[in-house]
Amino acid sequence: MSTTMQAIQMDAFGGPEVMELREVAVPEPGPGEVRLKVAYVGMNPFDAMARAGKINFMPISFPFTPGLEHTGVVDAVGEGVDAGLVGQRVISRANFGAYAEYSIAKADVLLMLDDRIDLKTGSVYRGCSFTAWHALYKAGRLQFGETCLLHSAAGPIGIMGAQIAKSSSCTVIGLAGGPDKVAFAKTFGADHVFDYTQDGWVEQVKDATGGRGVDVIVDGNGKPNAAHNIELLAPLGRVVYIGATAGDMPDPVDIPTLIFKNASVAGMNLAPIEDPPDSPTDRTIIESVATGAWRVPITEEVSLAGVADLHHRLESRQVRGRAVIRVGGDLT
Ligand SMILES: NC(=O)c1ccc[n+]([C@@H]2O[C@H](COP(=O)([O-])OP(=O)(O)OC[C@H]3O[C@@H](n4cnc5c(N)ncnc54)[C@H](OP(=O)(O)O)[C@@H]3O)[C@@H](O)[C@H]2O)c1
Numbered sequence: 001m002s003t004t005m006q007a008i009q010m011d012a013f014g015g016p017e018v019m020e021l022r023e024v025a026v027p028e029p030g031p032g033e034v035r036l037k038v039a040y041v042g043m044n045p046f047d048a049m050a051r052a053g054k055i056n057f058m059p060i061s062f063p064f065t066p067g068l069e070h071t072g073v074v075d076a077v078g079e080g081v082d083a084g085l086v087g088q089r090v091i092s093r094a095n096f097g098a099y100a101e102y103s104i105a106k107a108d109v110l111l112m113l114d115d116r117i118d119l120k121t122g123s124v125y126r127g128c129s130f131t132a133w134h135a136l137y138k139a140g141r142l143q144f145g146e147t148c149l150l151h152s153a154a155g156p157i158g159i160m161g162a163q164i165a166k167s168s169s170c171t172v173i174g175l176a177g178g179p180d181k182v183a184f185a186k187t188f189g190a191d192h193v194f195d196y197t198q199d200g201w202v203e204q205v206k207d208a209t210g211g212r213g214v215d216v217i218v219d220g221n222g223k224p225n226a227a228h229n230i231e232l233l234a235p236l237g238r239v240v241y242i243g244a245t246a247g248d249m250p251d252p253v254d255i256p257t258l259i260f261k262n263a264s265v266a267g268m269n270l271a272p273i274e275d276p277p278d279s280p281t282d283r284t285i286i287e288s289v290a291t292g293a294w295r296v297p298i299t300e301e302v303s304l305a306g307v308a309d310l311h312h313r314l315e316s317r318q319v320r321g322r323a324v325i326r327v328g329g330d331l332t
Contacts, residue, residue, distance in 0.1 A: 002026070007100030008307055009063040013053030016311035019066070019099075021304055027097075027104050029078035034085055034107050036072030038327040039119035040301075041098045043319070044069050044127065045245060048311050050096060058096065066307075067098025071113060071122040073331050081107040089113040091122050099307055101327060111277055116290035119330055124156065124322045125289045125296045131242065131270050132161035133281060135218045139240040139268035146215035147171040149205060149232060151225065152245065153193055154181035156297050156322040161218060162190045163294040173208055175201065175225070177317060184320045188295065202228050213237060219250075226250030235262040242268050297321030 005026045010018040029035045041047075047066040049055050070092050074085045091113055092098070092105040113122040135157075136142040148165050150158045153174025162172045166189045174185045174193040185193045192208045194201040206213065213234035219226055222244030229239045230253055241250065253265055275281035288294040299321040302310050306325075313319055 005101035016308040031079040033078040035076040037075045038072045040123040041067045041325040042069040042124040043323040065097045070098035071119040128156035129160040139266045140216035148216040149173045149214040151219045151221045153185040159188045159297040221246045223248035238264045
């Protein structure tokens with residue numbers, strides 16, 4: 001085996017151009033760690049935020065290699081780790097460093113990839129489906145047959161959310177930025193998808209509910225359209241904020257408005273409340289993905305040489321669903 005590998009590295013925060021493809025040493029796993037031969041990396045917005053210096057909840061040191069959600073095959077184990085892991089197909093989610101032929105992961109947070117799910121799908125499905133599931137059912141307390149509104153309905157969380165909510169016979173309304181994203185989001189089963197870049201979308205959502213409003217709203221965009229969320233709620237409706245992709249957090253809602261509208265506003269941060277591997281949630285999601293009942297929205301594949309351009313297109317809102325970075329590929 002070669003002692004060097006191809007990896008993206010950056011020496012400072014900045015735009016996509018700070019990422020360079022370099023020949024670097026293959027890393028060695030430390031105690032409690034494994035080394036993965038990287039297969040695919042899901043292009044998570046967190047990678048772009050980390051590159052830009054906008055992440056303060058995970059340690060970042062230079063030279064830095066982005067790449068969070070990825071799959072691979074265990075290639076070596078560090079001290080104290082079961083050597084039987086070598087050769088296993090796994091999902092790594094808790095470490096950056098995957099824009100490289102080899103990555104290092106903590107052994108105790110690795111997830112085994114179900115035999116029926118390929119390495120490419122494995123790099124994407126769990127993060128977006130778990131986020132959507134917990135936002136809808138746990139934070140939003142979505143009930144069978146209710147109505148939900150999903151911002152960024154052409155993004156992976158919106159798309160998995162639509163399919164999850166439809167499996168509870170809910171009415172799903174999506175919002176997306178532009179006609180291409182509207183058409184794309186519709187193919188995943190939403191009952192209505194409206195273009196929020198056009199005037200009139202607020203009335204369209206109200207009309208789609210017969211004027212009643214929606215029961216649950218999941219919003220990962222933040223400020224630009226959040227001012228309408230309370231207005232669009234049905235009595236006893238719930239708004240769940242999961243992020244602020246558009247840059248700014250929504251303005252606070254005053255308590256008298258919540259009282260008058262019978263409204264609740266919640267936040268959802270997946271990590272502390274995530275159902276564990278082999279939980280009923282995990283098994284339901286794996287089964288739905290493995291059988292094709294829920295389709296994982298992988299829309300394009302680029303090589304390590306294409307990541308700077310991909311970051312640029314993600315940040316200029318040109319990516320639908322989830323793009324993946326093919327590193328070792330299917331590793332057969
Ligand atoms: N709370 C949690 O535990 C948790 C976990 C994972 C992810 N998240 C959050 O969930 C949200 C959705 O995640 P995702 O992976 O599904 O992302 P995503 O939808 O792929 O995000 C990209 C989309 O965001 C929209 N967007 C709006 N303003 C934007 C801007 N200024 N720049 C770039 N994109 C913009 C665009 O869609 P339109 O043009 O259609 O608006 C774009 O296609 C994010 O806020 C993410 O941080 C939260």
